[in-house]
Amino acid sequence: MASKNRSAARETWPDEIYDVLAGEQVRQVVYVPDAGHARLIDRCAANSKMKTVVLTTEEEGIGVLAGAWLGGDRGVLLMQSSGVGNCINMLSLATVCRFPLLMLVTMRGEWGEFNPWQIPMGKGTPPIFEQAGVMTFRIDERAAAAETVEAAARIAFNGDRAAAVLISQRVIGTKSFK
Amino acid sequence: MAKPAKSPVATLERRAVMRRLVKGRKDLLIVSGLGSTTYDLAASGDNPRNFYLWGAMGAAAMIGLGLALAQPKKRVLVVTGDGEMLMGLGGLATIGVQQPANLAVVVLDNERYAETGLQQTHTAHGIDLPAIATATGFRTVGLVRDEAGLKAALPMIHKALGPVFITIKVTADRPPFVLPSRDGVYLKNRFREAVLGAP
Numbered sequence: 001m002a003s004k005n006r007s008a009a010r011e012t013w014p015d016e017i018y019d020v021l022a023g024e025q026v027r028q029v030v031y032v033p034d035a036g037h038a039r040l041i042d043r044c045a046a047n048s049k050m051k052t053v054v055l056t057t058e059e060e061g062i063g064v065l066a067g068a069w070l071g072g073d074r075g076v077l078l079m080q081s082s083g084v085g086n087c088i089n090m091l092s093l094a095t096v097c098r099f100p101l102l103m104l105v106t107m108r109g110e111w112g113e114f115n116p117w118q119i120p121m122g123k124g125t126p127p128i129f130e131q132a133g134v135m136t137f138r139i140d141e142r143a144a145a146a147e148t149v150e151a152a153a154r155i156a157f158n159g160d161r162a163a164a165v166l167i168s169q170r171v172i173g174t175k176s177f178k
Numbered sequence: 179m180a181k182p183a184k185s186p187v188a189t190l191e192r193r194a195v196m197r198r199l200v201k202g203r204k205d206l207l208i209v210s211g212l213g214s215t216t217y218d219l220a221a222s223g224d225n226p227r228n229f230y231l232w233g234a235m236g237a238a239a240m241i242g243l244g245l246a247l248a249q250p251k252k253r254v255l256v257v258t259g260d261g262e263m264l265m266g267l268g269g270l271a272t273i274g275v276q277q278p279a280n281l282a283v284v285v286l287d288n289e290r291y292a293e294t295g296l297q298q299t300h301t302a303h304g305i306d307l308p309a310i311a312t313a314t315g316f317r318t319v320g321l322v323r324d325e326a327g328l329k330a331a332l333p334m335i336h337k338a339l340g341p342v343f344i345t346i347k348v349t350a351d352r353p354p355f356v357l358p359s360r361d362g363v364y365l366k367n368r369f370r371e372a373v374l375g376a377p
Contacts, residue, residue, distance in 0.1 A: 028247060051247050053276060056268030063237030063269070067209070067244025070229060070366065071252075072374045075244070093234035097362030 013171065014039035016146035017104070021076055024153045026102075027051060028068040028075035030061035036106030036172035037078045058083035059090035066099045074157055077103045081125045081166075082118060091132040094162045101162040102153050103134075111169040114177050125166065134162040142171055185289065185302070188347040189324055192286050195346055196222045198332060199257060199284065203227075206336070207245060207373065211238035211258025213293045214352070215286055219257060221356035226372035229365055230358045236266030239283050243273050246281035246340075249373065253280050253336060260287040260301045260345075267310060273341050274315025282335045282342035283311075288350040296350060311343035322346040 018040055021029070029044040030053040031037060045052045051073075055061050061077040068075040079087075084105060094101040108115075109122020129136050137152045139145050145167070152163040196218040200208065209229045210219040215238075216230045231238055242256035263285050273281065289302035301307060308321045318338040322331045322345065331344050359365055367377035 028244060030244075051276075053243070053247070053272065056271050059236070060240045060266070060269050060272055063234065063240030063266075064244035064247075064272075066234075066237070067241035067246070068248045069244075070241070070369050070373070071207075071245040071248025072370070073244070073248035090234055090237060093231075093237055093362075096233065097366045099366065 011039070011142070013142040013145040015043065017149050018043040020146050020149045020153065022047065022050075024150070024157065025074055026076050026153075027073040028053060028065065029078065030055055030064045030075060031078035032058050032061075032080070032083050034078070034080035034106045035175065036080070036167060037104070040104075041078065058086045062087060062090040062093055062101060065101055066093055066097065069099050074100070075102070077101065079103065080106045081108050082121045084125045084128060085121050088128060088132065091134060091162065095133045098160040099162075100156040100160055101134075102156040103162070103164040104149065104167065105164055106167045106172050107169045108175075109169075112174040113169065114175065122169075129164050132162075134164050136164050136166055138166045138168065139171055140168045145171070185304070185347060186323065188288070188349050190322070190328060190346060190348050191351070191353075192218050192288065192348040193221055193353050195286060195328065195348060196257065198328060199255065199335065200225075205252060207249065207252055207254045209238050209241045209245065209254070209256045211235075211256070211262035213259055213262065214288075215257050215259050215262070216358065217353070217356050218286070220358035221353070224358060226368040228358070229369050232360050232362075235262055236269070238262055239266055239269045239273060242281055242283065243269070243276060243278060246278035247276065250278070250280055252373075253282070254278075255335065256281070256283045258283070258285060259292070260285055260289060260299045260307065261291045263307060264300055264305075270311055270314040270316070270343070277315065277317070277341060279340045281340045282338075282344070284335060285343075285345045286348050287345045288348050290350045292350070292352055296352075307345050308343060316341045316343040318342040320344045
């Protein structure tokens, strides 16, 4: 991975993820922003077929997407790993009712993290999802972004399951505090 | 800062209020919050267009939001309790940003956590949910304390430009349990079949 060239070329992986979401007919995009999702949020907001919903806390999104599905809309929840902790009880809504729940989680607190306060949920996110009954998929290389999101979306929407894609901090780039 | 004043004694009974809310409902879509409002909605008559919550405390209004955005031509009514609404106050700000014209949120406010032994909630201490709804951008907001208020609020709940938020103060009694299905997959699929024609 050519991390030195990160800022040199325009990143295409968020656009590739956007294309997958558009192709999967995602209509409600709910999120607590993360820098790693910034471009994807912009792309979704620019699509008049997609309703973007900014949340005050991540668990709201699990409720919104349950309602979306009841009304015939597919959706996606975008958040960073610290938000996963906020979702724990609310995940029961998705798993008990078998609502399709597609989550894209940008990981903090792992690859080269500067801020130690991000580490607990960076470490906790995979086992918490596992214990809550959420299927997880991981993107460690940019080239795998689109196919991984597509695989998770199919599991979610065709299998009526909760599926999370964890996007490595190595893919997003470590946040600079300089 | 002075402590907010306590409410006058409520007179409306929750089951009677729920029957009035659902009367003549046609294709109205209803989400009920866990606990008493789920039992009240079941007691008013089961319907596939009811989505009863048995958990997910704090999510009722958010489910209503997602549903209202997905079905903008249908009226969506969330009926929940004060404790359930208090757990998801941030969601009122999220609704305020979206401004769904077809969404109404009604809180049956007995100022108690009825499920756990009638402990007082924040509203028993004067915390003002309609004021919070106003501050978070709800277009139509009301507080109902009596029959005359209920009569005036019903057309707002069913017809006014949303988002609508109405608190209805109800007595803190516990009517007998009327329990709807607890099978979330069944409730989800029959709701979708009623609304979309297929689960």
